[in-house]
Amino acid sequence: MNLSNVDLFRPKWSRAVQDEWIRSLLENRPDLKPEQLERTRELMDLHVPDALVTGYEELIEGLQLPDPDDRHVLAAAIRGCVDVIVTENLKDFPHKILAPFCIEAQHPDEFILHLLDMSPSAVCGAADRHREALKRPPKTLEEYLDKLAATGLTQTATVLREYMF
Numbered sequence: 001m002n003l004s005n006v007d008l009f010r011p012k013w014s015r016a017v018q019d020e021w022i023r024s025l026l027e028n029r030p031d032l033k034p035e036q037l038e039r040t041r042e043l044m045d046l047h048v049p050d051a052l053v054t055g056y057e058e059l060i061e062g063l064q065l066p067d068p069d070d071r072h073v074l075a076a077a078i079r080g081c082v083d084v085i086v087t088e089n090l091k092d093f094p095h096k097i098l099a100p101f102c103i104e105a106q107h108p109d110e111f112i113l114h115l116l117d118m119s120p121s122a123v124c125g126a127a128d129r130h131r132e133a134l135k136r137p138p139k140t141l142e143e144y145l146d147k148l149a150a151t152g153l154t155q156t157a158t159v160l161r162e163y164m165f
Contacts, residue, residue, distance in 0.1 A: 002130040006122035014076035053080035067092045086111045112156045
């Protein structure tokens with residue numbers, strides 16, 4: 001969400017995508033309550049009012065992906081007129097299927113690297129605001145960058161180290 005504030009891209013999501021991240025987070029973080037994450041969903045929708053994509057459901061049946069359960073993501077991307085689907089699940093969004101829709105799948109690490117190329121200062125500022133918002137426990141810059149790397153943002157952490165130290 002901090003990156004969405006730097007005006008380098010316009011995030012889009014659907015209710016189904018939000019349901020997926022909430023379900024996944026609750027599985028991995030039993031300390032969180034569904035009500036907390038529903039509040040986060042509401043704040044996301046308020047923070048980026050034009051991000052919620054609707055009216056894509058009719059497209060789902062006509063789409064083919066390796067995992068049929070991911071068709072809603074592509075349908076929402078088409079309806080939302082996005083250029084990039086940001087996902088760690090690249091194998092289920094093959095280029096040959098996305099290309100006719102002028103959509104590309106990118107790993108979050110690659111996506112953030114592109115943002116860093118466009119505006120290093122804006123991305124560094126967003127990362128610093130994100131780090132400062134972490135209170136339980138607070139993180140030093142080194143701890144924050146280590147955490148980014150541990151979650152799969154290895155190249156991003158490396159580039160941010162160069163800019164932020």
